[in-house]
Amino acid sequence: MKVKFSKMHGLGNDFIVIDGVRQTVTLTTEKIRQLGDRHFGVGFDQLLLVESPESADNDFRYRIFNNDGGEVEQCGNGARCFVKFVTEQRLTNKRALRVETQRGVIVPEMDAQGAISVDMGRPRFAPEEIPFVAEAPGLRYPLNLGSEAVEVSCVSMGNPHAVIVVDDVDSYPVGDVGPRVESHPCFPQRVNAGFMQVLNRTEIRLRVFERGAGETFACGTGACAAVVAGIRQGLLENEVKVHTRGGDLTISWQGDDTPVRMTGPAVTVFTGEVEV
Numbered sequence: 001m002k003v004k005f006s007k008m009h010g011l012g013n014d015f016i017v018i019d020g021v022r023q024t025v026t027l028t029t030e031k032i033r034q035l036g037d038r039h040f041g042v043g044f045d046q047l048l049l050v051e052s053p054e055s056a057d058n059d060f061r062y063r064i065f066n067n068d069g070g071e072v073e074q075c076g077n078g079a080r081c082f083v084k085f086v087t088e089q090r091l092t093n094k095r096a097l098r099v100e101t102q103r104g105v106i107v108p109e110m111d112a113q114g115a116i117s118v119d120m121g122r123p124r125f126a127p128e129e130i131p132f133v134a135e136a137p138g139l140r141y142p143l144n145l146g147s148e149a150v151e152v153s154c155v156s157m158g159n160p161h162a163v164i165v166v167d168d169v170d171s172y173p174v175g176d177v178g179p180r181v182e183s184h185p186c187f188p189q190r191v192n193a194g195f196m197q198v199l200n201r202t203e204i205r206l207r208v209f210e211r212g213a214g215e216t217f218a219c220g221t222g223a224c225a226a227v228v229a230g231i232r233q234g235l236l237e238n239e240v241k242v243h244t245r246g247g248d249l250t251i252s253w254q255g256d257d258t259p260v261r262m263t264g265p266a267v268t269v270f271t272g273e274v275e276v
């Protein structure tokens with residue numbers, strides 16, 4: 001069957017977004033992998049599926065699949081593309097949406113000028129909430145990678161993140177260390193590995209080796225996790241500019257049990273139709 005989609009990106013983290021409200025869409029893991037292939041398919045980091053909500057209190061359900069075919073709990077850059085997509089497709093005329101994900105409700109909103117921000121929900125730190133195998137909760141954990149050990153801060157934004165502070169993101173061997181952190185046995189559901197360089201108390205640079213997708217130009221939940229980890233360690237103020245390879249995000253968090261707020265762009269590149 002033919003399915004319409006939009007090809008979109010948030011700072012170069014790219015997606016195909018499919019309307020599963022007005023289209024009946026059935027996607028197997030194999031089909032997602034085929035669609036995600038940058039040579040034999042359309043190509044994307046993640047596939048985003050828009051569905052009707054399960055609760056009448058909410059506006060939509062948001063399903064996220066990495067290009068390895070695995071369904072995951074959250075995607076920050078995708079959330080900004082989500083609200084732009086449903087507005088462009090006239091699936092709603094609301095500005096602020098309550099969107100169900102695998103792990104709670106997020107609230108993306110787009111103002112009349114097209115500026116987009118998202119309430120990404122509250123971060124979680126307990127090892128069992130990441131999940132991460134640890135003897136006791138802490139701010140940082142040593143992670144043995146065989147030839148070396150790194151120190152990770154673990155944050156869940158619904159999806160799991162391990163954040164490592166480095167001196168220089170450009171020269172850091174992300175392609176070598178990233179996969180070893182992503183699939184480390186202490187992370188039973190694998191993990192997104194973020195590498196953060198602190199420029200000052202209100203600016204960081206960030207590279208993320210994403211679970212199920214490899215290094216991406218930007219990672220929205222990774223930016224949230226890195227800023228939260230930096231604030232918790234006393235390295236950052238409550239609002240931080242995050243420089244990613246694809247551009248800049250603004251992340252704010254007031255601490256304790258408050259939500260993380262993300263502001264940044266979303267772009268529609270083209271629309272298309274594909275056989276699924």
Ligand SMILES: N[C@H](CCC[C@H](N)C(=O)O)C(=O)O
Nearest residue numbers: 075076077159210211220221
């Ligand atoms: N690879 C992530 C999902 C996509 C997150 C990222 N693209 C973002 O913008 O948050 C995971 O497996 O949890």
